[in-house]
Amino acid sequence: MIETNPNEIVIVKSETSKIGSVDFDNLIFGRVFTDHMFVCDYEDGKWQTPQIMPYQAMTIEPSARVFHYGQAVFEGMKAYKDDDGRIFLFRPDQNFNRINKSAARLAIPEFRKDFFFEGLEKLLKLDSDWIKPGVGNSMYIRPFVIATEPAISASPAMSYRFMIILSPAKAYYNEPVRVLFAEKYSRSADGGVGFAKAAGNYAAQFYPTSLAQKKGFQQIIWTDANTHEYLEEAGTMNIFFRVNDTLITAPNNDRILDGVTRKSVISLAKDLGIECEVRRVSVKEIKAAAIDGSLKEIFGAGTAAVISPVSAFEHAEEVYELEQLDNSYASLFKEKLMNIQHNISEDPHGWRYEVK
Amino acid sequence: MIETNPNEIVIVKSETSKIGSVDFDNLIFGRVFTDHMFVCDYEDGKWQTPQIMPYQAMTIEPSARVFHYGQAVFEGMKAYKDDDGRIFLFRPDQNFNRINKSAARLAIPEFRKDFFFEGLEKLLKLDSDWIKPGVGNSMYIRPFVIATEPAISASPAMSYRFMIILSPAKAYYNEPVRVLFAEKYSRSADGGVGFAKAAGNYAAQFYPTSLAQKKGFQQIIWTDANTHEYLEEAGTMNIFFRVNDTLITAPNNDRILDGVTRKSVISLAKDLGIECEVRRVSVKEIKAAAIDGSLKEIFGAGTAAVISPVSAFEHAEEVYELEQLDNSYASLFKEKLMNIQHNISEDPHGWRYEVK
Structure with a gap:
């Protein structure tokens, strides 16, 4: 027909x-x-x-x-x-x-x-x-x-x-994920195509991710290729850290995807009065925060997964477990986002687009 | 059938x-x-x-x-x-x-x-x-x-x-090529897939190369993504510099393809008593050599092009023209390689493989 x-x-x-x-x-x-x-x-x-x-x-x-x-x-x-x-x-x-x-x-x-x-x-x-x-x-x-x-x-x-x-x-990840901070492999270079959803960016992550999976970690948090000192993104998700009650996420650059869920979380945080710092995040600072107890949450944000809480991270052969909170930012943002997406709540930013 | x-x-x-x-x-x-x-x-x-x-x-x-x-x-x-x-x-x-x-x-x-x-x-x-x-x-x-x-x-x-x-x-490039030394864009990161013939490595070069072509340069010589101070490879070719009578080419690493023509040129240079240094090559040193006249040749080496002489390079908006020599290393290596490939000369290294 x-x-x-x-x-x-x-x-x-x-x-x-x-x-x-x-x-x-x-x-x-x-x-x-x-x-x-x-x-x-x-x-x-x-x-x-x-x-x-x-x-x-x-x-x-x-x-x-x-x-x-x-x-x-x-x-x-x-x-x-x-x-x-x-x-x-x-x-x-x-x-x-x-x-x-x-x-x-x-x-x-x-x-x-x-x-x-x-x-x-x-x-x-x-x-x-x-x-x-x-x-x-x-x-x-x-x-x-x-x-x-x-x-x-x-x-x-x-x-x-x-x-x-x-x-x-259905939801992409159902369980909190365990992640590894990259120390050797890289996702993208300055002046490269990391900011783009270029096909080749994804296959390049498969092998390092398979090594992480063998160690019991589902995802890698990529660090900057030059120094491996700064946390960037997770390959299929951007990444947020909650230290005390402040959110921190890496700024966009030519290595990091400008995620739609990421920018929506930043806007929602503002709406909710949650402080959100968009700045470089070092591995050192997150490890220190994990040790002194101020690191409350890590979560990924992306279209497929929406919000994906992280339950543990590994760096330099040390594993840092994160306590799963009852009133997490991760579940708060996930609920807020899904309620907007499914036309359950108000949509103050005009993010919904009806297909008529 | x-x-x-x-x-x-x-x-x-x-x-x-x-x-x-x-x-x-x-x-x-x-x-x-x-x-x-x-x-x-x-x-x-x-x-x-x-x-x-x-x-x-x-x-x-x-x-x-x-x-x-x-x-x-x-x-x-x-x-x-x-x-x-x-x-x-x-x-x-x-x-x-x-x-x-x-x-x-x-x-x-x-x-x-x-x-x-x-x-x-x-x-x-x-x-x-x-x-x-x-x-x-x-x-x-x-x-x-x-x-x-x-x-x-x-x-x-x-x-x-x-x-x-x-x-x-037929031969891939017929004319000497004009090249641009990369200052902004990059081909690959440490810990990435630059050493592999991964499909995505190639498409990532198309846009920067198209910008170079608009300026009158056919190819880009990629530099290290971190500092853009060291010359690495040309994307479809490895690259050799002749300073006085010495050849210089970058060492293999996880960003640079381990080229078959490259390693064959290094072997032939040894056979011919030509000194060949496999080490990092800085943009600064090649520009200085171009200015003082000790830079005699630049050429690419790869399967498609075999040997591809470079007639000029650009860096920081300055163009450096190279005189085309009658008895160039580029033409010497090209002839040696093609004679081995076409069963015209001896094959001391056993590189030919007959299909019977």
Whole structure:
């Protein structure tokens, strides 16, 4: 069934739905995708007519540049449904702006804002049944761009594919995580691509993370590559430290992702009268605070995990356990954020964006 | 036509050949591929039966991890044909070892040596007509591995595809190149993946290189990310400096690729009685040598380009032009290397590997 709409997006609907075969109570993150996907190709110097089509495998040349040179960027977003069946996004302008900032750093042409929003909204409405109401349920949205030109010279491609795929999700991490402060490996360099959601930033973390996991730590808190003295981010999350009642998080720079959840936490802290210092955070200071008892919490903030409390950290072969508080900032921010996201509370900053 | 051979590789030959449509005198690097390709999938914890099949587009899920997290590594090699029609590789063991070193850093399972060599040799023999004799002609060989598992969790994939594709080539750079010494952007961090042929390392260079190109420089010589004071490599080439009659090149470390052409140049220099210092090279020293006239040459060394002379460099908005010498080290090493590669000269180090 093919529809062409006045806004140029061609829609080819799936004849059948897979939704009946999905166990929504036992979703593993990022494995199940909805019935449709959004696809838009860049050819001849411009983004061509976008399509929404049945979710399916695609045909691509082995010489496509993405396979050889990692010319690819992505975003992570979520949609939420309230009890009235209304669908909301959370600060989607931030993700749109960031994917284009990432794209520019990777020499990928910027995507069109009208195509992004129209495509995403039509896609969400078409697969609306897949978005389950209830706090904790969400639709994980993965926009991404890949270089498709079939030529292996090491230079920016002339053709690209922009896609959006949707994966229904429960909370990403359920348990507090144990983390390791990086001492040897690094995530990114000054003057590099750490601030971008560049595909290659992620695979580079897999091996060091696997070593951490063998030692019983789920995540690494990356430190600056030069000295390993300053705590930066967790690779899939930004990171916050609570010392006494003050929050501390690292400033953005060209190594650290400008996280949407991070900046929302900073705003919420201000609303709540919680002091939040955005400054360099040293390993030394956090260890000292852990020893003298002033370190109350560490938590990660990111779209997939929302807020992810840390129960322990390791550095220089010493493990520091953190007591889990009943009235933690982590649970406070998580509740505040999720209530805004799910249209349960007021939204003083205008972060909700209804998909109509 | 399907053949199964005793060494497990399944061969499906192409019914027709594209070779008649190829203009071998006007090849653009990396755009034309031969009639066949080698494919081997990793599933259920092991590399499955490899196949050689007609070169063709492949079907892959949009959620394949390579698209999202850049979990991919590659190699660059060449095959040469002498006037008797014999086919040679150049130090292929180095490439095999390096792709597995790269794979390990990206949490990709190591490939099997028997599959690599049998697959590559059978593929080259099947597409032997595509390898043209004559110095300067070669078959560029691109082995690569991509993460294919259709799931977007940020962790190592459970399934991969190892491929080899072949592209007939002329010399990669024909003219001396003008280069810019990096002052702001960086290629890799200490503790990162710069030493690996990780896909993401390459796309990260495209944007800074495009800025250099707008200023009239084809390549960037990357400097250390911490201080930008030491010259490291050129992204697709290692780099050598000739000061008076001494060669200088940076030592390998976790930021710099362990280049096969680089180490071959170091060996040849020893054979020829040319002093070669493998040590840190500062921007300051090279600028001083350019000013006092002791800087005689700069050249890149890599598989695609073999030896690529540099005619000028820029740093801090100053351009330093280099006189092109008649009897340059660059042309000496290029001739020595190509004569070994094409079976024209003796091969005292046993670098040639005949494909029989």
